[in-house]
Amino acid sequence: MATADRFFVWSDSISLGIPLIDHDHQYLVELINQLHEAVGRGDEREILETVLDALVDYAVYHFGREERVMEACGVPEVAKHHRHHEAFARKIADVQQRFRDDRDGGIGPDVLYFLKQWLEGHILGEDVRMREHVAGNPAAEQAAAMVPRLALQLPVGSGVPTLDWQKLSVLLIDGNAGFRKVLSTILSTVNPQAVREAAGGAEALEILRGFTPNVVVCDWFLDDMEVAELIGRARSSRDALAGVPFLVLLGYEARDLAATARAAGADEILDKPLTAKRLLMAVAAAATDGAQTS
Numbered sequence: 001m002a003t004a005d006r007f008f009v010w011s012d013s014i015s016l017g018i019p020l021i022d023h024d025h026q027y028l029v030e031l032i033n034q035l036h037e038a039v040g041r042g043d044e045r046e047i048l049e050t051v052l053d054a055l056v057d058y059a060v061y062h063f064g065r066e067e068r069v070m071e072a073c074g075v076p077e078v079a080k081h082h083r084h085h086e087a088f089a090r091k092i093a094d095v096q097q098r099f100r101d102d103r104d105g106g107i108g109p110d111v112l113y114f115l116k117q118w119l120e121g122h123i124l125g126e127d128v129r130m131r132e133h134v135a136g137n138p139a140a141e142q143a144a145a146m147v148p149r150l151a152l153q154l155p156v157g158s159g160v161p162t163l164d165w166q167k168l169s170v171l172l173i174d175g176n177a178g179f180r181k182v183l184s185t186i187l188s189t190v191n192p193q194a195v196r197e198a199a200g201g202a203e204a205l206e207i208l209r210g211f212t213p214n215v216v217v218c219d220w221f222l223d224d225m226e227v228a229e230l231i232g233r234a235r236s237s238r239d240a241l242a243g244v245p246f247l248v249l250l251g252y253e254a255r256d257l258a259a260t261a262r263a264a265g266a267d268e269i270l271d272k273p274l275t276a277k278r279l280l281m282a283v284a285a286a287a288t289d290g291a292q293t294s
Contacts, residue, residue: 007036008116014123017135020144021069024062025123030185031055032115038178039107046251047179048107049099049273054186055115056096057276060089065147066127072143075130084126088118163284165190170283171207173198173218173230174249183217186276187283201225205233212240214287217270217279219249220261228264235265245286249274 010029015022035051063085070078095111134140170187172195174180180197187195196211198204201222216234220227231246248266250257258269267289268282 006033007112008032008119014128016123016127016131018069018140018144020141021062021066021127021134024058024065025119025127027058027185027189028055028062028119031058032112032119034178034182034185035107035115036112038182039112041178043176043178044251045103045106046272047176047182050179050275051182052096052099052107053273054182054276056089056092058189059092061147063089065144068147069134069140069143070130072139073130073133073137075133081126084122088122091118163288165192168192168215168283168287169194169196169211169213171196171198171204171211171213171216173200173204173216173222175199175219175221175223179219183274183279186279189276190280201227201230204230205237208234208237208241212238213244215245215247215283217247217249217283220251220254220257226264227261227266231265245289247282247286 008029010026014025016025031051031054035048035055038047038051063082067078067082067085069075070081075081092115095114099105099107168190170192172180172183174183174197177197177199180199184195184197194211194213196207196213198207201224204216204218218227218230222230227246227248234246235242235244245267246265247268247270248261248264249270249272250261251272255271261269267286270278270282
């Protein structure tokens with residue numbers, strides 16, 4: 001989408017000069033834009049909830065990283081900053097819960113403008129003031145890098161293995177381009193080697209002729225092909241794809257089909273709406289299992 005059409009446009013003028021923190025802000029801007037686009041398209045609730053959940057997950061994660069940087073650089077008023085973070089976290093959690101509870105409701109312009117105005121105020125009104133303390137400061141870079149990626153902030157004993165995310169390749173298959181974009185954006189937070197997208201089974205098989213993903217994430221309902229056929233044809237097409245893991249997405253209306261999906265060859269079932277952590281944890285587990293069995 002052209003920059004002029006974006007609900008929230010990122011500008012280098014609000015860069016803090018710390019790549020990881022700037023990346024966090026750009027990611028939050030992108031999620032707000034995707035929520036705005038999904039509302040404008042009239043997307044189904046599970047897509048809206050997935051974007052909203054990702055926004056909440058990443059905002060809380062970003063706050064922790066930002067406060068770590070402030071403490072490392074001796075930025076004044078860290079406690080005040082923390083209170084502002086907590087206030088926003090409570091507000092957005094309330095928005096999230098009200099959306100979940102009201103099955104007939106939606107996300108209105110008031111929520112979108114609240115998110116936009118909050119992030120603009122957060123960056124321009126609060127974060128920019130700490131630029132003089134953190135820009136070009138090696139302590140800031142080190143502190144930001146010390147905070148694990150969102151996907152790795154998991155409980156001890158969670159069973160999710162260590163993965164070299166920068167070697168990860170994923171194929172996303174879903175007929176809804178907006179939902180593919182949401183999943184791709186979530187995956188972008190771990191800097192994967194490659195993420196390819198397909199709208200259906202035929203396009204996916206064409207991509208797989210020259211692309212060997214570590215994991216395939218596929219919606220159960222495809223317009224042009226049954227998932228069982230797609231999995232069978234993909235795994236038999238080349239030796240390199242014989243054991244490729246398939247994570248199958250099931251929406252509200254299809255959750256009773258989990259056993260059917262597993263019988264069709266799915267290695268894992270992912271329910272929509274999907275949190276960022278759930279997607280990343282499942283991809284990490286599947287990629288590692290696939291590597292061990294290949």
